[in-house]
Amino acid sequence: MIAIGERINGMFTDIKNAIAEKDGEPVKRWALRQLEAGADYLDVNVGTASKTPADAVKWLVERVAEAAPNAAVAIDSPKHEVMKAGLQACRDSGIAKTMINSTTGQREKLEVNFGLAKEYGASVICLTMDQRGIPNDVDYRVEAAANIMAAAMEFELPTESILLDPIAMPVKHAQEKIGFIFEAIRQFTLICSPPPHIVVGLSNTGQGTTQKELVNRTFLVMAILNGLDAAILDVCDAELMHAAITAELILNKQVYSDDFIKAYMSRAR
16 A cells, blocks of 8 residues: 655644744654654645745755655645645655645646646646536546546556545545445546556544544555555554555455564565
């Protein structure tokens, strides 16, 4: 599974304060802690923490690069100028592996973000929705996914650089729609060969529940069973990560050993 660490985000108080005070230590600590916990990418998101987000994302990326020069980074912003500033900061800092988080299936947004992906050699998380808004069923998600993959072909982006997001819904408010997500994931695996990666923002699922960790853990295992192979998540939740690793082991995606968790966590990145 591609694990994308969610913690370098201006919505968290310590990162918000770090941005305001230009204190790089919390950013560096979270970069290293998440990588040690198994993150394949570090999501970098200014959020609402700065009135000059393009400058702030550059500063965040530079701090990550100081702590972990070999880290892979996902730039998380809906604003083109912030995304470009983050990707350029990665390039200037020597960070070779990058991701755009995220775009939707609206044609104009795909053109902008796929253009950036070509320019910077980045992967792209694509929300399976368009101008019609949040999807309420499976067919809409699959239609949007097919349009996204067709556009990726036009831009000559490799399939493995696309991560389709079926848009996870909070179980507290949309319990009856959770099954649509699993069915959409199953159908995404059939869109093309090889199939694209499939990702969810896991924290959305347990949002507002009293058992958030348990809800997220169970959802993740069920989604992996249906074909999910990436997630934006709290990689420092050891039980969550161990559940994902074990699910992939049972599905024969990992080689068994008595120390299979240790072997997975120590693998070359």
